Amino acid sequence: MAADRATARSCADCLGWVVLNQRGACAGCRRWRQHYRERGTCPRCRHERLLNSDGLCRSCLQAIRLLDDAEWALGIEGAPPRDLQLTVGVYHDRADSARQLSRAGGAGPRNSEVWNLRLKQQRAGAEQRPAVLEPGA
Numbered sequence: 001m002a003a004d005r006a007t008a009r010s011c012a013d014c015l016g017w018v019v020l021n022q023r024g025a026c027a028g029c030r031r032w033r034q035h036y037r038e039r040g041t042c043p044r045c046r047h048e049r050l051l052n053s054d055g056l057c058r059s060c061l062q063a064i065r066l067l068d069d070a071e072w073a074l075g076i077e078g079a080p081p082r083d084l085q086l087t088v089g090v091y092h093d094r095a096d097s098a099r100q101l102s103r104a105g106g107a108g109p110r111n112s113e114v115w116n117l118r119l120k121q122q123r124a125g126a127e128q129r130p131a132v133l134e135p136g137a
Contacts, residue, residue, distance in 0.1 A: 006021050011024070013025045013033070013050070015059075016059070016088065018088070028058065036050045037050065043081065044063075044064075045057065045083070060072070060082075063085075070118035070119030070121075074112070074115050
């Protein structure tokens with residue numbers, strides 16, 4: 001029986017830290033490559049990546065859902081770019097899919113209601129946070 005040569009390292013595509021075998025890309029990025037072949041600059045993270053039909057990269061689609069980023073989920077004009085944080089994957093995890101966003105007409109009004117509520121909460125939270133943190137003592 002051959003030894004499993006899986007090691008933890010960065011995926012060549014999404015740069016997430018994950019356990020990889022011989023291949024340089026994680027399972028999610030390999031599937032993404034099969035579906036999306038158009039390369040361009042993602043407007044959300046400003047990185048050169050493979051983009052879906054919404055013009056977003058896989059990492060940003062995951063971040064939009066993880067962070068409840070309603071501005072980008074609803075496709076609001078003028079939403080500012082976001083930085084990406086380091087992600088850590090799980091070996092053979094199937095939660096790595098980056099489904100397309102359901103926008104107008106996709107999943108019906110229920111989906112829009114949820115994202116509009118999150119947008120309202122997101123904007124209310126931004127008004128309460130100070131733009132610059134006070135210096136520490």
